[in-house]
Amino acid sequence: MKKIAFSMESIRKQLRRYAPPIYVVKQTVGEDGVDGRIVSYVDKMSHIAEQYKVLRTNLISLSPVKPVSTIVITSSHAWEGKTVTSCNLAVTLSLDKEKKTLLVDADLRKPGVHSMFGLSREPGFSDVLSDFIGVEKFLAKPAIENLYVIPAGSLVDDPSELLSLGKVETLLNRLKSEFDYIILDTPPVLEFTDASILGSFCDAVILAIKAGSTQKEAIEEAFNLLEEAKAKPKACILTNVQVALDAHYYFYKYKSAAPAGKR
Numbered sequence: 324m325k326k327i328a329f330s331m332e333s334i335r336k337q338l339r340r341y342a343p344p345i346y347v348v349k350q351t352v353g354e355d356g357v358d359g360r361i362v363s364y365v366d367k368m369s370h371i372a373e374q375y376k377v378l379r380t381n382l383i384s385l386s387p388v389k390p391v392s393t394i395v396i397t398s399s400h401a402w403e404g405k406t407v408t409s410c411n412l413a414v415t416l417s418l419d420k421e422k423k424t425l426l427v428d429a430d431l432r433k434p435g436v437h438s439m440f441g442l443s444r445e446p447g448f449s450d451v452l453s454d455f456i457g458v459e460k461f462l463a464k465p466a467i468e469n470l471y472v473i474p475a476g477s478l479v480d481d482p483s484e485l486l487s488l489g490k491v492e493t494l495l496n497r498l499k500s501e502f503d504y505i506i507l508d509t510p511p512v513l514e515f516t517d518a519s520i521l522g523s524f525c526d527a528v529i530l531a532i533k534a535g536s537t538q539k540e541a542i543e544e545a546f547n548l549l550e551e552a553k554a555k556p557k558a559c560i561l562t563n564v565q566v567a568l569d570a571h572y573y574f575y576k577y578k579s580a581a582p583a584g585k586r
């Protein structure tokens with residue numbers, strides 16, 4: 324029987340401490356190609372964008388001495404909010420103009436980052452792994468200032484095999500020398516080994532948990548698989564949470580959005 328390294332109580336504590344409830348509603352595409360679900364860009368003053376800032380602060384405070392710079396986003400199963408979380412977190416980190424942020428679509432099975440920013444899927448991550456010369460030519464530039472993206476790239480038959488060839492660590496080290504934050508969107512950890520492999524080379528793994536859907540056994544299993552692979556599951560993020568906002572919130576938002584002289 325598999326060892327349960329994380330009790331539900333410790334996961335609940337993590338959720339209370341690190342997981343801001345985040346609910347995304349819009350699915351439109353702007354003129355600059357950016358998907359409306361990237362709320363951190365399209366609705367910067369919103370309650371949701373604020374929650375991503377909370378996530379950023381929590382991540383930075385995880386290890387003040389040696390700040391996390393490479394972060395894998397995964398989930399237990401498919402469709403639990405990995406891509407939306409990866410994009411919003413990357414945009415939020417890119418708000419710090421003194422740091423350089425890179426978002427990598429390392430989900431070579433169901434790549435989605437390129438369409439969130441209106442970019443082409445190729446060339447990208449799978450291509451970089453077979454050609455180290457000039458990472459620059461694989462970097463895509465979305466409409467968002469100070470953010471760089473490496474899309475998924477050409478489709479490959481066996482992504483786990485490609486990730487196991489030992490090139491990932493070399494590539495990540497190279498990227499780390501150029502970027503302060505690197506976010507990697509990955510496939511679900513209970514279905515593929517990709518997130519565990521990538522997580523073992525990164526500083527932290529964040530597990531997206533879909534409210535009302537992800538089962539606690541799946542969360543435990545995901546944590547265990549990551550730990551066994553020497554990945555570092557550091558935090559959870561709760562997606563699909565429906566929050567009832569009271570009048571105070573609307574007043575507060577109005578106040579923040581008003582011109583300085585009229586407050």
Ligand SMILES: Nc1ncnc2c1ncn2[C@@H]1O[C@H](COP(=O)(O)OP(=O)(O)OP(=O)(O)O)[C@@H](O)[C@H]1O
Binds near residue numbers: 347403404408511562
């Ligand atoms: N925080 C959120 N709150 C509510 N809905 C969300 C949230 N994040 C994502 N969603 C919605 O959930 C669905 C899945 O999101 P997303 O594509 O990010 O998941 P995923 O885990 O990357 O899926 P896949 O496993 O297919 O790659 C989408 O319809 C998206 O709009």
Ligand SMILES: [Mg+2]
Binds near residue numbers: 405
């Ligand atoms: Mg996805």
